[in-house]
Structure formats: C-alpha cells, structure tokens
Amino acid sequence: MIDLHAHSNMSDGLDSPTELVQNAAKAGVTTLAITDHDTTLGWDEAIIAGRQNQVRIIPGIEVSTRQLIGDNRSISVHILAYLPDPKNLALVQELEKTRLSRIERAKKMVALLAEDYPITWEMVQAQLPEGSTVGRPALADTLVSMGVVPTRSDAFTSILHSHSRYYVSDYSVDTTDAIALIRGAGGVSVIAHPLIDFPAGASMTDLPAEFFKILIGAGLNGIEIEHRSVPKQAKQWLKNLAVKHNLITTGSSDYHGIDGKDNRLGENRTEPAMLQRILDQASGFEVPL
Known part of the structure; x- marks a missing residue:
C-alpha cells in the first residue's frame, strides 16, 4: 500500500516522524512519503523509523506557493516535491524565506487573538x-x-478560518517558480489536492483549464487526484487532463495524526507504476532502502 502524502510534527502533524511511520506500518502502508510543509527536518528520523518498521520512505516536501489567476486574483497552491536534493541552495533559501514568513504571520495572528x-x-x-x-x-x-475549543477542527471552523478577523496571509513563492526550483533540485512536482474549493454542482466547463495549462507548461509532473478533499465531479476531468499530458497521478491520505484531521493513513493510494515514474524522474535524493 503506497501513501504519498503525510505530515509529522515537523510541520502541522501531531505524530513525531517515528510515530508517523509506526502508525503507517500498523495501517498496512508499505511505502510512505513524509511531506511536511516547507521543511525536510523530519526526513532522517523517518528514514531510520522506516528501516525499523519495514516501511519504505519517500522523502518529500509540501511547498506553499501562490499562483496569479487573471489580473487581480491569486490562489494558494500546494506543490508536493518528491525526492529533491535537501541541500540545493536555491530551494533551501526559498523554504527558509517561507518559514520565516510563517513565523511572522503566526505572531501577528497571536497578537490579534490576544485581544x-x-x-x-x-x-x-x-x-x-x-x-x-x-x-x-x-x-x-x-x-x-x-x-x-474542543478540537483542532473546531478551531478552524469557528476562529481560524480564512475569513476570520484573526486571519493573516503570508508570503508564498510563485507556483511556477516553485516547480522550477523543485526540478532544479532534482525533485518531482505534484500538485496537492487540487480544486478543493471547486463548488458543488459547478459545470465542468468552469474548471480553470488555463491555470493547469500554466502549471503544466512550467514543468508540473503530476496531480494528486485521489484525495478526500478533491471534489468527485472534478476527478474525471483531472484524470483526462493527466492522460492528455502524460502526467503522474497519485492518491494519498494527507494524514496529520489521529486527532489532527479525519484523514487516515492509506485511505487513498498510489499505484505502483505511478510511484515508479516518480522514482525514475527524480535525481535529487536517493530513496533509502
């Protein structure tokens, strides 16, 4: 069972990298990608735990990006970077810039909440x-x-949602620049949970084809389609797009811990052939055995 999107407490997950791997093994996951937000700090621990628990680890990063749509609208886009060189200077510098921005943003939100x-x-x-x-x-x-609040989910629903008066936006690299950085670091780029805000009942013709055309033109390698937040009415459109452009398609849990989100390890899976395509195209980091 292959799950290519999971988080540890090196970003917003609740499990340590070791606990994450142990829980993956218990769930029957045999190959797991650790994809913390904008950091590689959990890689080494996860790799050691993988050897101890017979789970193959695919080191990755979920990179926070922002893409301009039209003349005056930008949207948050998360790009999964699989097997980039963690010492690539351009990538390291960009991730550090993002992390520092996240700290300043969080401090500003705390100041607002403290009122x-x-x-x-x-x-x-x-x-x-x-x-x-x-x-x-x-x-x-x-x-x-x-x-x-009783749970993390309740906090997001009632207080920390993006339209809350406590919400503060932060810096994110342009999506096309992020794709180029990942490629330059020998990594493979897959857009995470696309179209999660696509409205129910909307027409297929309303899907932002131009947006995907821009990302594919920039070198996007794949699309995470099987994810609980990707709308059902969008999945076939995305599959057709992937076939048309020969893109990798993945399925993942986006697990954050038992009490982090409802997502459960292994609930969506990636086909072995698609994992092999990632391994074949990556050159930045050798997959640990």
Whole structure:
C-alpha cells in the first residue's frame, strides 16, 4: 500500500516522524512519503523509523506557493516535491524565506487573538518541536489546550478560518517558480489536492483549464487526484487532463495524526507504476532502502 502524502510534527502533524511511520506500518502502508510543509527536518528520523518498521520512505516536501489567476486574483497552491536534493541552495533559501514568513504571520495572528483570548506566543511555541514549521494548526492546538475549543477542527471552523478577523496571509513563492526550483533540485512536482474549493454542482466547463495549462507548461509532473478533499465531479476531468499530458497521478491520505484531521493513513493510494515514474524522474535524493 503506497501513501504519498503525510505530515509529522515537523510541520502541522501531531505524530513525531517515528510515530508517523509506526502508525503507517500498523495501517498496512508499505511505502510512505513524509511531506511536511516547507521543511525536510523530519526526513532522517523517518528514514531510520522506516528501516525499523519495514516501511519504505519517500522523502518529500509540501511547498506553499501562490499562483496569479487573471489580473487581480491569486490562489494558494500546494506543490508536493518528491525526492529533491535537501541541500540545493536555491530551494533551501526559498523554504527558509517561507518559514520565516510563517513565523511572522503566526505572531501577528497571536497578537490579534490576544485581544479576545489569553493566548501568548510562548504558548504557541510550546506546541511545537524546535525548528518545526509554524502554521495555523499550532494556533489551533494552543486554543484547544486553553479550553477555548474542543478540537483542532473546531478551531478552524469557528476562529481560524480564512475569513476570520484573526486571519493573516503570508508570503508564498510563485507556483511556477516553485516547480522550477523543485526540478532544479532534482525533485518531482505534484500538485496537492487540487480544486478543493471547486463548488458543488459547478459545470465542468468552469474548471480553470488555463491555470493547469500554466502549471503544466512550467514543468508540473503530476496531480494528486485521489484525495478526500478533491471534489468527485472534478476527478474525471483531472484524470483526462493527466492522460492528455502524460502526467503522474497519485492518491494519498494527507494524514496529520489521529486527532489532527479525519484523514487516515492509506485511505487513498498510489499505484505502483505511478510511484515508479516518480522514482525514475527524480535525481535529487536517493530513496533509502
């Protein structure tokens, strides 16, 4: 069973890299990608745990990007980077820029939240291992620990959603630039959970074909189609697009821990032939045995 999208507590997951791999083994996952947001800090621990638990580890990153649509609208796009060189200077510098922006954003959100809740930056830091990528989930976990909300999901629904007065946007690299960076680092780029905001009942003709044309032109290697957040009415369109452009297609859980999200390890899977295409195209990092 191949699951190519999962998070540890090096970003917004709740499991340590070791716990993540152990839970994958328990779920019957034999190949797992660790894809924390904008960091490779969990790779080494996950690789060691993989050897101990007979789980093949595919090191990756979920890169935060933003793509301009039309003249005045931009959207958040997450790109999964599989097997890039973790020491590639251009990629390292861009990831560090993103992580620093995430810290400043989180501090600003804490300041806004502190107007209504007794929250501090130190309380948020206590939720995270040293060096891990800071995101809204850390704020959510802090609110849970304070008793403000019962779960992380409740925090996002009621307080930390993108239209909340506490929400602050952050820096993200342009999506096409990110794809070029990943390719330059020997990695394989796959767009994560596309069209998650595509409205139910919308026409297939409303799908942003021009958006995908731009990404494919920039060198996008694949599309994560089998994911619980990808709308059912969009999946066949995406599959047809992948066939037309000979793109890799993947299926993944996007697991964040038992109490992180409802997503469960192995709930969506990648076909072995598609994993092999990733391995064949990657040159930045050798898959550990």
